Amino acid sequence: MKLNIFKDADEAIVAIADYFIAVANEAIQQNGSFNVSLSGGSSPKKLFELLANDTLKNKIAWEKVYFFFGDERYVAHDHPDSNYLMAYKALFAPLSIGESQIFKVDTGLDPASAALSYEKCISQHFKGEPVFDLVLLGLGDDAHTASLFPGTSVLWIDEELVKDVYLQDKAVYRISMTAPLINKAKNIAFLTFGNAKADAIKSVLEDEKDITKYPAQLINPVNGDLQWFIDEAAASKLK
Numbered sequence: 001m002k003l004n005i006f007k008d009a010d011e012a013i014v015a016i017a018d019y020f021i022a023v024a025n026e027a028i029q030q031n032g033s034f035n036v037s038l039s040g041g042s043s044p045k046k047l048f049e050l051l052a053n054d055t056l057k058n059k060i061a062w063e064k065v066y067f068f069f070g071d072e073r074y075v076a077h078d079h080p081d082s083n084y085l086m087a088y089k090a091l092f093a094p095l096s097i098g099e100s101q102i103f104k105v106d107t108g109l110d111p112a113s114a115a116l117s118y119e120k121c122i123s124q125h126f127k128g129e130p131v132f133d134l135v136l137l138g139l140g141d142d143a144h145t146a147s148l149f150p151g152t153s154v155l156w157i158d159e160e161l162v163k164d165v166y167l168q169d170k171a172v173y174r175i176s177m178t179a180p181l182i183n184k185a186k187n188i189a190f191l192t193f194g195n196a197k198a199d200a201i202k203s204v205l206e207d208e209k210d211i212t213k214y215p216a217q218l219i220n221p222v223n224g225d226l227q228w229f230i231d232e233a234a235a236s237k238l239k
């Protein structure tokens with residue numbers, strides 16, 4: 001695991017953008033394509049916008065990139081909370097990414113069927129072992145990642161690749177990749193910044209192992225590389 005600490009969020013975002021480009025080009029050179037799972041929430045928005053800007057957009061052969069989602073809110077794709085919608089506006093539309101390259105969660109199905117359908121979609125795409133070239137992750141201030149939230153049963157899944165997750169406190173469903181799927185990836189990278197994440201990062205990286213309280217501790221690639229891209233504010237509680 002490599003912990004990269006930057007002065008501020010913008011420096012962390014520039015660094016992870018360069019990392020994204022390097023991983024993408026290595027995958028495309030080796031296998032002819034780049035399979036990436038995008039994180040949701042607000043943290044990655046500026047990363048996506050940076051990758052799509054005039055300076056960086058020509059660094060990757062985007063027609064060889066296939067996009068998946070580490071998790072999705074159980075809402076329509078035009079709902080403001082949709083992770084797909086955020087990525088569409090910040091990345092897919094500016095780069096004119098073809099629909100055939102984007103694998104959305106079918107939130108038109110019931111939650112359990114949406115999860116099963118997404119799992120089948122992933123398995124069919126990889127025609128076997130689903131090994132992402134890169135999984136981008138964020139971290140919640142409660143130490144969740146993707147939709148692996150504290151105290152949820154999805155934390156104990158060791159078979160399924162995708163699961164529906166009911167968040168009782170918010171009375172909403174999420175659809176999430178499971179830790180076993182994420183951990184198959186060749187590269188996993190967290191992008192996390194801001195004071196609000198300092199306690200969670202300290203718990204995940206330095207506190208006792210307790211995945212019920214700190215689900216992001218589940219993230220441990222089987223054979224791949226794990227990197228954190230954080231700013232000094234988020235690192236402020238680390239020893």
Ligand SMILES: O=C(O)[C@H](O)[C@@H](O)[C@H](O)[C@H](O)COP(=O)(O)O
Binds near residue numbers: 138145
């Ligand atoms: O759908 C989501 O919300 C994400 O996948 C989630 O795991 C996110 O990465 C964290 O909650 C951090 O969210 P912020 O980046 O908004 O702080």
